Amino acid sequence: MASSYYSYSMQLLSQQVIDDVLTILISIRAVKIIIPIHTKEFIMLDHSIPQDMCSISGNFFVIWGALAFLGLVSILGSSAWIFQWLFVDVTFEKWQRKTNPEYPTPKKVRDEIVLMLKGVAFSTICPSLAIYLRSSNNRNLSFSQAYCTFSEENVYGIQYHLIQFMGIVLLSDLYEWFYHRLGHIYKPFWEVHRHHHIFFNPSPFSVISDEFVDQFARSLPLVVFPMLVPINMELMFATYAVFFYFYGVYLHCGHEVDWIVDAHHPILNTSYQHYVHHAKSVFKKPYHTGFFFKLWDQWAGSLYPDSKCDCITCQRRQHGKRTQEQYKKVFKPDYSILWKDASVWWGSVKNDNPHAKSTTTATTGASS
Numbered sequence: 001m002a003s004s005y006y007s008y009s010m011q012l013l014s015q016q017v018i019d020d021v022l023t024i025l026i027s028i029r030a031v032k033i034i035i036p037i038h039t040k041e042f043i044m045l046d047h048s049i050p051q052d053m054c055s056i057s058g059n060f061f062v063i064w065g066a067l068a069f070l071g072l073v074s075i076l077g078s079s080a081w082i083f084q085w086l087f088v089d090v091t092f093e094k095w096q097r098k099t100n101p102e103y104p105t106p107k108k109v110r111d112e113i114v115l116m117l118k119g120v121a122f123s124t125i126c127p128s129l130a131i132y133l134r135s136s137n138n139r140n141l142s143f144s145q146a147y148c149t150f151s152e153e154n155v156y157g158i159q160y161h162l163i164q165f166m167g168i169v170l171l172s173d174l175y176e177w178f179y180h181r182l183g184h185i186y187k188p189f190w191e192v193h194r195h196h197h198i199f200f201n202p203s204p205f206s207v208i209s210d211e212f213v214d215q216f217a218r219s220l221p222l223v224v225f226p227m228l229v230p231i232n233m234e235l236m237f238a239t240y241a242v243f244f245y246f247y248g249v250y251l252h253c254g255h256e257v258d259w260i261v262d263a264h265h266p267i268l269n270t271s272y273q274h275y276v277h278h279a280k281s282v283f284k285k286p287y288h289t290g291f292f293f294k295l296w297d298q299w300a301g302s303l304y305p306d307s308k309c310d311c312i313t314c315q316r317r318q319h320g321k322r323t324q325e326q327y328k329k330v331f332k333p334d335y336s337i338l339w340k341d342a343s344v345w346w347g348s349v350k351n352d353n354p355h356a357k358s359t360t361t362a363t364t365g366a367s368s
Protein backbone atom coordinates (compact mmCIF):
# COMPACT_ATOMS: atom_id res chain seq x y z
CA MET A 1 0.00 0.00 0.00
CA ALA A 2 2.71 2.41 1.07
CA SER A 3 4.79 1.28 -1.90
CA SER A 4 2.02 1.98 -4.43
CA TYR A 5 1.29 5.40 -2.87
CA TYR A 6 5.01 6.19 -3.07
CA SER A 7 5.09 5.05 -6.71
CA TYR A 8 2.05 7.13 -7.60
CA SER A 9 3.46 10.27 -5.91
CA MET A 10 6.82 9.85 -7.57
CA GLN A 11 5.17 9.29 -10.95
CA LEU A 12 3.26 12.56 -10.72
CA LEU A 13 6.39 14.37 -9.55
CA SER A 14 8.70 13.00 -12.24
CA GLN A 15 6.18 13.61 -15.02
CA GLN A 16 5.74 17.18 -13.88
CA VAL A 17 9.46 17.83 -13.47
CA ILE A 18 10.44 16.36 -16.86
CA ASP A 19 7.57 18.17 -18.58
CA ASP A 20 8.51 21.49 -16.99
CA VAL A 21 12.20 21.08 -17.75
CA LEU A 22 11.58 20.32 -21.41
CA THR A 23 9.08 23.14 -21.71
CA ILE A 24 11.58 25.58 -20.23
CA LEU A 25 14.43 24.31 -22.41
CA ILE A 26 12.48 24.48 -25.62
CA SER A 27 11.04 27.89 -24.86
CA ILE A 28 14.53 29.38 -24.65
CA ARG A 29 15.46 31.05 -27.90
CA ALA A 30 19.18 30.19 -27.59
CA VAL A 31 18.41 26.48 -27.21
CA LYS A 32 16.22 26.59 -30.32
CA ILE A 33 19.09 28.00 -32.31
CA ILE A 34 21.73 25.59 -31.01
CA ILE A 35 19.57 22.48 -31.10
CA PRO A 36 17.20 22.08 -34.04
CA ILE A 37 14.07 21.39 -32.04
CA HIS A 38 10.99 23.50 -32.41
CA THR A 39 8.31 21.75 -30.46
CA LYS A 40 8.21 19.51 -27.47
CA GLU A 41 7.12 16.52 -29.56
CA PHE A 42 10.33 16.36 -31.57
CA ILE A 43 12.39 15.08 -28.67
CA MET A 44 9.73 12.84 -27.16
CA LEU A 45 9.32 9.13 -27.66
CA ASP A 46 6.33 8.41 -29.88
CA HIS A 47 5.46 12.11 -29.75
CA SER A 48 4.28 11.80 -26.16
CA ILE A 49 5.44 13.17 -22.85
CA PRO A 50 8.01 10.80 -21.27
CA GLN A 51 6.68 9.02 -18.20
CA ASP A 52 10.06 9.06 -16.49
CA MET A 53 13.81 9.36 -17.13
CA CYS A 54 13.91 5.94 -18.82
CA SER A 55 11.44 7.11 -21.46
CA ILE A 56 13.55 10.06 -22.57
CA SER A 57 14.60 9.50 -26.11
CA GLY A 58 16.92 11.33 -28.40
CA ASN A 59 20.38 12.24 -29.46
CA PHE A 60 23.11 11.90 -26.81
CA PHE A 61 24.23 15.48 -27.41
CA VAL A 62 20.72 16.80 -26.86
CA ILE A 63 20.54 14.97 -23.51
CA TRP A 64 24.04 16.21 -22.61
CA GLY A 65 23.20 19.81 -23.57
CA ALA A 66 19.98 19.75 -21.55
CA LEU A 67 21.68 18.21 -18.51
CA ALA A 68 24.60 20.65 -18.66
CA PHE A 69 22.14 23.53 -18.81
CA LEU A 70 20.14 22.20 -15.86
CA GLY A 71 23.34 21.47 -13.95
CA LEU A 72 24.58 24.99 -14.59
CA VAL A 73 21.36 26.59 -13.38
CA SER A 74 21.09 24.45 -10.23
CA ILE A 75 24.80 24.67 -9.38
CA LEU A 76 25.01 28.42 -9.91
CA GLY A 77 21.74 28.91 -8.05
CA SER A 78 22.62 26.89 -4.97
CA SER A 79 26.24 28.06 -4.69
CA ALA A 80 25.39 31.69 -5.46
CA TRP A 81 22.63 31.79 -2.86
CA ILE A 82 24.88 30.44 -0.11
CA PHE A 83 27.75 32.72 -1.25
CA GLN A 84 25.49 35.78 -1.08
CA TRP A 85 24.36 34.80 2.42
CA LEU A 86 27.78 34.02 3.92
CA PHE A 87 30.32 36.07 1.95
CA VAL A 88 28.39 39.14 0.72
CA ASP A 89 25.85 39.76 3.49
CA VAL A 90 28.56 39.36 6.13
CA THR A 91 27.70 39.87 9.81
CA PHE A 92 29.73 39.57 13.01
CA GLU A 93 27.73 36.48 14.03
CA LYS A 94 28.36 34.69 10.71
CA TRP A 95 32.06 35.65 10.76
CA GLN A 96 32.39 34.13 14.24
CA ARG A 97 31.68 30.75 12.63
CA LYS A 98 34.01 31.17 9.66
CA THR A 99 36.93 28.76 10.12
CA ASN A 100 39.44 31.02 8.38
CA PRO A 101 38.77 34.58 9.60
CA GLU A 102 39.96 36.03 6.27
CA TYR A 103 37.71 36.18 3.20
CA PRO A 104 38.94 34.98 -0.20
CA THR A 105 39.77 37.68 -2.72
CA PRO A 106 37.34 38.44 -5.59
CA LYS A 107 40.03 37.10 -7.95
CA LYS A 108 40.02 33.71 -6.19
CA VAL A 109 36.22 33.56 -6.31
CA ARG A 110 36.28 34.49 -10.00
CA ASP A 111 38.76 31.67 -10.67
CA GLU A 112 36.57 29.22 -8.72
CA ILE A 113 33.56 30.17 -10.86
CA VAL A 114 35.53 29.91 -14.13
CA LEU A 115 36.83 26.43 -13.24
CA MET A 116 33.36 25.42 -12.08
CA LEU A 117 31.79 26.53 -15.39
CA LYS A 118 34.42 24.59 -17.35
CA GLY A 119 33.74 21.57 -15.17
CA VAL A 120 29.96 21.48 -15.63
CA ALA A 121 30.36 20.30 -19.23
CA PHE A 122 32.52 17.34 -18.22
CA SER A 123 30.73 16.36 -15.01
CA THR A 124 27.49 15.90 -16.98
CA ILE A 125 28.94 13.47 -19.56
CA CYS A 126 28.50 10.37 -17.35
CA PRO A 127 24.97 11.25 -16.16
CA SER A 128 23.99 11.90 -19.79
CA LEU A 129 25.49 8.59 -20.84
CA ALA A 130 23.52 6.83 -18.08
CA ILE A 131 20.26 8.31 -19.41
CA TYR A 132 21.23 7.65 -23.03
CA LEU A 133 22.14 3.99 -22.43
CA ARG A 134 18.78 3.41 -20.77
CA SER A 135 16.85 5.66 -23.15
CA SER A 136 14.16 4.32 -25.40
CA ASN A 137 16.38 4.12 -28.46
CA ASN A 138 18.77 1.74 -26.68
CA ARG A 139 16.24 -0.55 -25.01
CA ASN A 140 17.45 -3.55 -26.96
CA LEU A 141 21.01 -3.04 -25.84
CA SER A 142 21.95 -4.73 -22.60
CA PHE A 143 24.53 -2.22 -21.32
CA SER A 144 22.33 -0.87 -18.60
CA GLN A 145 20.20 -2.48 -15.91
CA ALA A 146 18.81 0.89 -14.92
CA TYR A 147 15.08 1.23 -14.48
CA CYS A 148 12.68 3.92 -13.40
CA THR A 149 10.22 3.79 -10.55
CA PHE A 150 7.18 3.58 -12.77
CA SER A 151 8.29 1.49 -15.68
CA GLU A 152 6.65 -1.85 -16.23
CA GLU A 153 9.92 -3.57 -15.36
CA ASN A 154 9.90 -2.19 -11.87
CA VAL A 155 9.31 -5.27 -9.75
CA TYR A 156 11.48 -4.15 -6.86
CA GLY A 157 10.02 -3.40 -3.47
CA ILE A 158 10.73 -0.68 -0.95
CA GLN A 159 13.39 -2.82 0.81
CA TYR A 160 15.46 -3.12 -2.35
CA HIS A 161 15.27 0.67 -2.79
CA LEU A 162 16.46 1.24 0.77
CA ILE A 163 19.39 -1.15 0.22
CA GLN A 164 20.12 0.59 -3.09
CA PHE A 165 20.11 4.00 -1.45
CA MET A 166 22.55 2.90 1.25
CA GLY A 167 24.69 1.09 -1.33
CA ILE A 168 24.85 4.12 -3.62
CA VAL A 169 25.86 6.42 -0.74
CA LEU A 170 28.42 4.04 0.81
CA LEU A 171 30.06 2.79 -2.40
CA SER A 172 30.11 6.25 -4.01
CA ASP A 173 31.65 7.73 -0.88
CA LEU A 174 34.28 4.97 -0.77
CA TYR A 175 35.05 5.46 -4.47
CA GLU A 176 35.25 9.29 -4.15
CA TRP A 177 37.58 8.93 -1.15
CA PHE A 178 39.81 6.46 -2.97
CA TYR A 179 40.01 8.46 -6.21
CA HIS A 180 40.62 11.68 -4.28
CA ARG A 181 43.34 9.96 -2.25
CA LEU A 182 45.10 8.88 -5.47
CA GLY A 183 45.21 12.58 -6.34
CA HIS A 184 47.30 13.19 -3.22
CA ILE A 185 49.56 10.15 -3.48
CA TYR A 186 50.58 9.74 -7.12
CA LYS A 187 52.25 12.55 -9.02
CA PRO A 188 50.28 12.26 -12.31
CA PHE A 189 47.00 12.34 -10.35
CA TRP A 190 48.22 15.26 -8.24
CA GLU A 191 49.10 17.22 -11.40
CA VAL A 192 45.40 17.06 -12.29
CA HIS A 193 43.97 17.45 -8.79
CA ARG A 194 46.23 20.25 -7.52
CA HIS A 195 44.04 22.82 -9.34
CA HIS A 196 41.31 22.23 -6.73
CA HIS A 197 43.83 23.22 -4.04
CA ILE A 198 44.52 26.66 -5.51
CA PHE A 199 41.46 27.57 -3.43
CA PHE A 200 43.02 27.21 0.02
CA ASN A 201 40.24 29.36 1.56
CA PRO A 202 37.27 28.03 -0.43
CA SER A 203 33.85 29.48 -1.14
CA PRO A 204 30.68 27.53 -2.08
CA PHE A 205 31.61 27.99 -5.76
CA SER A 206 34.51 25.55 -5.51
CA VAL A 207 32.47 22.33 -5.09
CA ILE A 208 33.28 21.14 -8.61
CA SER A 209 36.16 23.50 -9.38
CA ASP A 210 38.26 20.64 -10.68
CA GLU A 211 40.00 19.91 -13.94
CA PHE A 212 38.24 17.89 -16.66
CA VAL A 213 39.75 14.48 -15.83
CA ASP A 214 38.67 14.72 -12.18
CA GLN A 215 35.17 15.81 -13.19
CA PHE A 216 34.74 12.84 -15.46
CA ALA A 217 36.26 10.30 -13.07
CA ARG A 218 34.14 11.43 -10.13
CA SER A 219 30.87 11.01 -11.98
CA LEU A 220 31.81 7.60 -13.39
CA PRO A 221 29.72 5.61 -10.82
CA LEU A 222 26.57 7.01 -12.44
CA VAL A 223 27.34 4.95 -15.55
CA VAL A 224 29.05 1.98 -13.91
CA PHE A 225 26.51 1.20 -11.15
CA PRO A 226 23.60 0.50 -13.54
CA MET A 227 25.86 -1.82 -15.53
CA LEU A 228 26.51 -3.94 -12.43
CA VAL A 229 23.13 -4.17 -10.70
CA PRO A 230 19.57 -2.99 -11.32
CA ILE A 231 19.51 0.65 -10.30
CA ASN A 232 16.64 3.07 -9.99
CA MET A 233 17.80 6.03 -12.08
CA GLU A 234 15.67 8.59 -10.26
CA LEU A 235 16.91 7.41 -6.88
CA MET A 236 20.54 7.48 -8.05
CA PHE A 237 20.31 10.97 -9.57
CA ALA A 238 18.48 12.40 -6.54
CA THR A 239 21.06 10.83 -4.19
CA TYR A 240 23.93 12.37 -6.15
CA ALA A 241 22.27 15.78 -6.31
CA VAL A 242 21.55 15.91 -2.57
CA PHE A 243 24.43 13.95 -1.04
CA PHE A 244 27.21 14.80 -3.43
CA TYR A 245 26.39 18.31 -4.57
CA PHE A 246 24.40 20.03 -1.83
CA TYR A 247 26.51 18.41 0.88
CA GLY A 248 29.50 19.57 -1.19
CA VAL A 249 28.23 23.16 -1.00
CA TYR A 250 28.18 22.83 2.79
CA LEU A 251 31.68 21.29 2.83
CA HIS A 252 33.04 24.23 0.81
CA CYS A 253 31.10 27.00 2.58
CA GLY A 254 34.01 27.81 4.92
CA HIS A 255 31.69 28.24 7.92
CA GLU A 256 30.94 25.72 10.66
CA VAL A 257 27.46 24.76 11.84
CA ASP A 258 28.77 23.41 15.13
CA TRP A 259 25.36 23.51 16.83
CA ILE A 260 24.14 20.84 14.35
CA VAL A 261 27.28 18.85 13.52
CA ASP A 262 30.50 19.63 15.34
CA ALA A 263 33.91 19.27 13.66
CA HIS A 264 34.67 16.50 16.16
CA HIS A 265 31.67 14.41 15.03
CA PRO A 266 32.82 10.76 15.08
CA ILE A 267 31.17 9.75 11.78
CA LEU A 268 30.62 12.70 9.42
CA ASN A 269 33.12 14.94 7.67
CA THR A 270 32.13 18.54 8.32
CA SER A 271 32.96 21.82 6.60
CA TYR A 272 35.97 22.08 8.94
CA GLN A 273 37.51 18.81 7.67
CA HIS A 274 37.13 19.94 4.07
CA TYR A 275 38.51 23.38 4.90
CA VAL A 276 41.56 21.66 6.44
CA HIS A 277 41.77 19.51 3.33
CA HIS A 278 41.95 22.59 1.09
CA ALA A 279 44.33 24.44 3.39
CA LYS A 280 46.73 21.75 4.62
CA SER A 281 46.46 18.70 2.40
CA VAL A 282 48.98 18.69 -0.43
CA PHE A 283 50.94 16.11 -2.41
CA LYS A 284 51.89 13.19 -0.10
CA LYS A 285 49.66 14.61 2.67
CA PRO A 286 46.17 13.19 2.02
CA TYR A 287 44.33 14.65 5.04
CA HIS A 288 40.56 14.06 4.82
CA THR A 289 40.16 13.04 1.20
CA GLY A 290 36.83 11.56 2.30
CA PHE A 291 33.63 13.35 1.37
CA PHE A 292 30.74 12.23 3.56
CA PHE A 293 32.06 9.70 6.07
CA LYS A 294 35.24 9.90 8.17
CA LEU A 295 35.43 6.11 8.18
CA TRP A 296 37.77 5.74 5.18
CA ASP A 297 40.31 8.28 6.47
CA GLN A 298 40.13 6.65 9.92
CA TRP A 299 41.07 3.32 8.30
CA ALA A 300 43.86 4.86 6.26
CA GLY A 301 45.20 6.95 9.17
CA SER A 302 44.78 10.22 7.26
CA LEU A 303 42.77 12.26 9.77
CA TYR A 304 44.14 15.71 10.58
CA PRO A 305 45.63 15.36 14.09
CA ASP A 306 43.30 16.45 16.91
CA SER A 307 46.26 18.13 18.58
CA LYS A 308 46.45 20.60 15.65
CA CYS A 309 42.70 21.13 15.32
CA ASP A 310 41.72 24.77 14.93
CA CYS A 311 38.00 24.35 14.36
CA ILE A 312 35.72 27.04 15.77
CA THR A 313 35.24 25.07 19.02
CA CYS A 314 39.00 24.64 19.51
CA GLN A 315 39.68 28.28 18.53
CA ARG A 316 37.24 29.39 21.24
CA ARG A 317 38.83 27.08 23.78
CA GLN A 318 42.31 28.43 23.04
CA HIS A 319 41.66 32.12 22.29
CA GLY A 320 38.18 32.83 23.65
CA LYS A 321 35.29 34.05 21.49
CA ARG A 322 36.15 36.29 18.57
CA THR A 323 35.52 39.94 19.36
CA GLN A 324 33.98 42.91 17.54
CA GLU A 325 37.44 44.55 17.46
CA GLN A 326 38.90 41.58 15.57
CA TYR A 327 35.91 41.60 13.21
CA LYS A 328 36.41 45.28 12.37
CA LYS A 329 40.02 44.61 11.33
CA VAL A 330 39.03 41.86 8.87
CA PHE A 331 39.02 42.99 5.23
CA LYS A 332 35.62 42.43 3.62
CA PRO A 333 36.16 42.29 -0.14
CA ASP A 334 33.66 43.95 -2.45
CA TYR A 335 32.49 40.94 -4.43
CA SER A 336 29.93 43.03 -6.30
CA ILE A 337 32.55 43.74 -8.97
CA LEU A 338 31.95 40.15 -10.11
CA TRP A 339 28.48 41.06 -11.35
CA LYS A 340 28.89 44.82 -11.84
CA ASP A 341 32.14 44.94 -13.81
CA ALA A 342 32.20 42.51 -16.75
CA SER A 343 35.89 43.21 -17.42
CA VAL A 344 36.94 41.23 -14.31
CA TRP A 345 36.05 38.05 -16.19
CA TRP A 346 38.83 38.50 -18.73
CA GLY A 347 41.20 40.97 -17.07
CA SER A 348 42.83 41.53 -13.72
CA VAL A 349 40.82 42.10 -10.56
CA LYS A 350 41.84 45.41 -9.01
CA ASN A 351 40.42 45.48 -5.50
CA ASP A 352 41.99 42.30 -4.13
CA ASN A 353 42.53 42.16 -0.40
CA PRO A 354 45.57 44.38 0.28
CA HIS A 355 46.22 42.41 3.49
CA ALA A 356 46.02 38.99 1.82
CA LYS A 357 48.86 36.68 2.71
CA SER A 358 50.42 33.98 0.61
CA THR A 359 48.25 32.50 -2.11
CA THR A 360 49.44 28.99 -1.36
CA THR A 361 49.13 28.72 2.41
CA ALA A 362 46.23 29.03 4.76
CA THR A 363 45.70 31.74 7.32
CA THR A 364 43.92 30.25 10.28
CA GLY A 365 43.50 31.12 13.91
CA ALA A 366 41.23 33.55 15.65
CA SER A 367 43.96 36.05 16.24
CA SER A 368 45.02 36.51 12.63
Ligand SMILES: [Zn+2]
Nearest residue numbers: 196206252274
Ligand atom coordinates in the same frame (compact mmCIF):
# COMPACT_ATOMS: atom_id res chain seq x y z
ZN1 LIG B 1 37.08 20.69 -2.16
Ligand SMILES: [Zn+2]
Nearest residue numbers: 180193196281
Ligand atom coordinates in the same frame (compact mmCIF):
# COMPACT_ATOMS: atom_id res chain seq x y z
ZN1 LIG C 1 42.34 17.19 -2.52
Ligand SMILES: [Zn+2]
Nearest residue numbers: 309310311314
Ligand atom coordinates in the same frame (compact mmCIF):
# COMPACT_ATOMS: atom_id res chain seq x y z
ZN1 LIG D 1 38.55 21.15 17.02
